[in-house]
Amino acid sequence: MIWYPYEQMKTMKEPYKIIDAEGVYLYTEDKKLIDSISSWWSVIHGYKNPAITQAIRDQADHFSHVMLGGLTHDPVEKLSRKLAEWLPGDLDYCFFSDSGSVAVEVALKMALQYYVNKGDMKRTKLLSLTHAYHGDTFKTMEAGDDEDYHFILEAYGESQHVRHIPPTIEALEAAFAQDHEVLNAFIVEPLLQGAGGMRMYDISFLKRARELCDRYGVLLIFDEVATGFGRTGHRFVADVVLPDILVLGKALTGGHIGHAVTVANHKVYQGFYSDDPAHALMHGPTFMGNALACRAALASIELFENGDYLSKIRHIEAVTRRELEGFTSPLIKDIRIMGGCACIEVYDADVLKGFQAFAYERGVFARPFLTYMYTMVPYIISDDELITIYDTMKAWFRR
Numbered sequence: 001m002i003w004y005p006y007e008q009m010k011t012m013k014e015p016y017k018i019i020d021a022e023g024v025y026l027y028t029e030d031k032k033l034i035d036s037i038s039s040w041w042s043v044i045h046g047y048k049n050p051a052i053t054q055a056i057r058d059q060a061d062h063f064s065h066v067m068l069g070g071l072t073h074d075p076v077e078k079l080s081r082k083l084a085e086w087l088p089g090d091l092d093y094c095f096f097s098d099s100g101s102v103a104v105e106v107a108l109k110m111a112l113q114y115y116v117n118k119g120d121m122k123r124t125k126l127l128s129l130t131h132a133y134h135g136d137t138f139k140t141m142e143a144g145d146d147e148d149y150h151f152i153l154e155a156y157g158e159s160q161h162v163r164h165i166p167p168t169i170e171a172l173e174a175a176f177a178q179d180h181e182v183l184n185a186f187i188v189e190p191l192l193q194g195a196g197g198m199r200m201y202d203i204s205f206l207k208r209a210r211e212l213c214d215r216y217g218v219l220l221i222f223d224e225v226a227t228g229f230g231r232t233g234h235r236f237v238a239d240v241v242l243p244d245i246l247v248l249g250k251a252l253t254g255g256h257i258g259h260a261v262t263v264a265n266h267k268v269y270q271g272f273y274s275d276d277p278a279h280a281l282m283h284g285p286t287f288m289g290n291a292l293a294c295r296a297a298l299a300s301i302e303l304f305e306n307g308d309y310l311s312k313i314r315h316i317e318a319v320t321r322r323e324l325e326g327f328t329s330p331l332i333k334d335i336r337i338m339g340g341c342a343c344i345e346v347y348d349a350d351v352l353k354g355f356q357a358f359a360y361e362r363g364v365f366a367r368p369f370l371t372y373m374y375t376m377v378p379y380i381i382s383d384d385e386l387i388t389i390y391d392t393m394k395a396w397f398r399r
């Protein structure tokens, strides 16, 4: 049987069974649902996108997969060239993997080994944010600060290798003043912390982080697995503040196949480039650079480039502000909006119990968690569909 994610299997309610999906719609046997969260924020062009589907079909006629150990191929070469040219600055060196968590693991390993390769064994500590989420594998959980994973702290005790700070300049300066000699990297979800509760903070924090990282030689890692490809209204937050290592996942393939990439700048790459085999990056996911995924990613990037997505996202943000801003209820603690993301935070998690079934009846798929009712819509959504989602959310509070 299937063991479902994040669920107490004993009390879990039956999941909705999807028999088809197209555009913003998921189809069950008897319902047509607008997907308000893009299958964990990934399906930015909607389901069954014809260009992406065709690219996958074409590639499957040649080969679906060959390993990158000792072999290479056109799709992975084209995608790495495309990313190098498309991403800002000298973020040019692409290490592929099969999921966002693994790509973050790779980034953290890169940052640590960068200093070990230099013979600097002191820099073993990582700085990250409170409420951070960087994935579900062990090191990413340690870097993260998600209350669902605090059983790790209970089992292992406080980590000696990670320090968490809130996204304030004061806390940042204090952390650097105290720990700069032992820090190897500062990892952040830039501007928008997703799984930690759609928390938003100001760009000035990241600008100051860049300055301090430069001054003290600490690597800056942007985990843009969720924020990349327009979610914050920027193409990448890396376009505004340049990190040393950038991690992309989720929407990389337009959500059509799992894949992720860790992109390093020239300085980081040079830290591994030598005559010493021990300086190599020892990582190699079996399915890294999967040909179907690379073709899907190339097609997705082409759609993003040619479809004027940033105006689409600006429009989504404007409609969202019009529909949600100023909406009040005594149950609501805060409403946050940024680019293609909106969140209504309530005081009490019990308030959201039953919302998923309520939305389902009204033709919307939603998946609130803890005290957060949120949207991360596909960018191809129409105004009417968007308004249906927000009307459904508001109707829940007006019952």
Ligand SMILES: *Cc1c(COP(=O)(O)O)cnc(C)c1O
Residues within 6 Å of the ligand: 099, 100, 101, 102, 104, 133, 134, 135, 136, 189, 194, 195, 223, 224, 225, 226, 227, 249, 250
């Ligand atoms: C989803 C997510 C990850 C993990 O990606 P997976 O593909 O689920 O392993 C890492 N970082 C952030 C910011 C994410 O939102």
